Amino acid sequence: MNELDKINYMLKHNIEIYIDDSLSKCIEAEMAGIFAIQKSCFLHISDKTKETLKNKNLIQQEGVFHNYCSSWHEVYEQIQKKTNDKPMIERYPIIIDTDMTNEIDDEYALSYLYSFGNAKIEAVTIAQHFSLHRGQYDVAKNVEISYQKSLEITKLIRPDLVNKIYKGDTMIKAFGSWDKNVSDAVKNIIRICHENDKVIFIAIGAMTNLAHALEIDPTIADKIKLYTLMGFSGIGKLLPETNMTGDFYSTKKVLESIKDKTLFSASDFTNLSLTLEDIKPYAKNNKLMSLLYADSKKIFKLFGCKHKSFFDIIIPFYLSNPVPFIEEETGIKINNSCVLFKKSKNKAIIVNNPNQDVVLKDLFKRLKNYES
Numbered sequence: 001m002n003e004l005d006k007i008n009y010m011l012k013h014n015i016e017i018y019i020d021d022s023l024s025k026c027i028e029a030e031m032a033g034i035f036a037i038q039k040s041c042f043l044h045i046s047d048k049t050k051e052t053l054k055n056k057n058l059i060q061q062e063g064v065f066h067n068y069c070s071s072w073h074e075v076y077e078q079i080q081k082k083t084n085d086k087p088m089i090e091r092y093p094i095i096i097d098t099d100m101t102n103e104i105d106d107e108y109a110l111s112y113l114y115s116f117g118n119a120k121i122e123a124v125t126i127a128q129h130f131s132l133h134r135g136q137y138d139v140a141k142n143v144e145i146s147y148q149k150s151l152e153i154t155k156l157i158r159p160d161l162v163n164k165i166y167k168g169d170t171m172i173k174a175f176g177s178w179d180k181n182v183s184d185a186v187k188n189i190i191r192i193c194h195e196n197d198k199v200i201f202i203a204i205g206a207m208t209n210l211a212h213a214l215e216i217d218p219t220i221a222d223k224i225k226l227y228t229l230m231g232f233s234g235i236g237k238l239l240p241e242t243n244m245t246g247d248f249y250s251t252k253k254v255l256e257s258i259k260d261k262t263l264f265s266a267s268d269f270t271n272l273s274l275t276l277e278d279i280k281p282y283a284k285n286n287k288l289m290s291l292l293y294a295d296s297k298k299i300f301k302l303f304g305c306k307h308k309s310f311f312d313i314i315i316p317f318y319l320s321n322p323v324p325f326i327e328e329e330t331g332i333k334i335n336n337s338c339v340l341f342k343k344s345k346n347k348a349i350i351v352n353n354p355n356q357d358v359v360l361k362d363l364f365k366r367l368k369n370y371e372s
């Protein structure tokens with residue numbers, strides 16, 4: 001703190017990474033060959049200075065230091081990138097837990113995840129759901145339909161993964177007990193966690209399968225990096241929505257058991273909205289997009305809407321590129337059917353504010369690769 005000549009001090013002591021809120025100090029460090037990260041609001045500089053820095057590739061087009069971070073989580077990600085060039089989506093084994101046929105965005109999310117060829121996908125587990133809006137109360141039937149749809153997409157674009165799709169629970173603890181026979185999804189969640197040091201778990205449905213696995217074997221909680229889309233943003237809290245309330249006992253169990261968790265509020269991603277006309281051009285000569293377009297038409301007709309928000313695609317995008325997001329670490333407490341942001345040892349990263357155009361452009365660019 002009291003070192004006046006920080007650059008020479010770092011060079012003398014072989015300091016490799018430098019974090020400061022000072023733009024000028026970060027630039028000096030970078031010019032001296034030290035990896036620098038600015039964690040601060042951007043300070044005003046003249047247009048002339050800005051142009052000079054642009055030419056030296058030391059700031060981005062919008063006038064921010066090229067290693068600028070708005071949160072300590074982003075600082076962590078920058079250091080990870082420095083020491084390991086692979087994005088998060090390629091760094092750890094992945095389990096995606098999905099109620100595939102409850103909403104159309106799950107189909108896009110799974111297809112999008114598959115498009116990252118180096119992603120280490122270990123399992124697709126099928127979450128239970130009640131399709132109340134369609135009058136389908138038979139959970140076992142819904143799990144089977146979701147399984148078949150996952151199989152259809154997988155056979156089309158990732159046939160090497162057809163044996164890694166597992167049906168999940170059809171009973172929830174809140175109704176009295178879990179399934180008598182432990183489902184394939186629960187068994188394989190436990191197995192995969194034991195076979196690996198860390199596992200990314202993407203939860204885009206009710207958390208029944210993961211909660212049941214945690215109840216059988218609590219030790220797997222430390223193996224899991226949880227990424228889940230749930231709740232609607234309220235003042236200091238996440239308000240109830242389908243993924244939370246479909247099985248709130250399991251939501252509570254998971255959020256209280258797993259330390260390493262990142263939560264995405266559904267209402268913060270409503271701008272990821274598409275119409276059928278947006279999707280239609282990509283369906284030509286593309287078996288995958290033809291399938292997704294046909295299923296989208298059914299859902300749009302069912303809901304009587306002209307556009308829908310494709311919430312769930314945000315997690316694969318985030319895991320491949322966290323830079324455009326705003327992240328905040330907060331303590332959370334579970335209260336009835338809400339998640340409250342309060343001072344607590346139970347921490348979570350809350351993520352919001354993506355650039356819609358960047359996300360949707362990347363989605364279609366990747367899915368377009370499956371042209372016939």
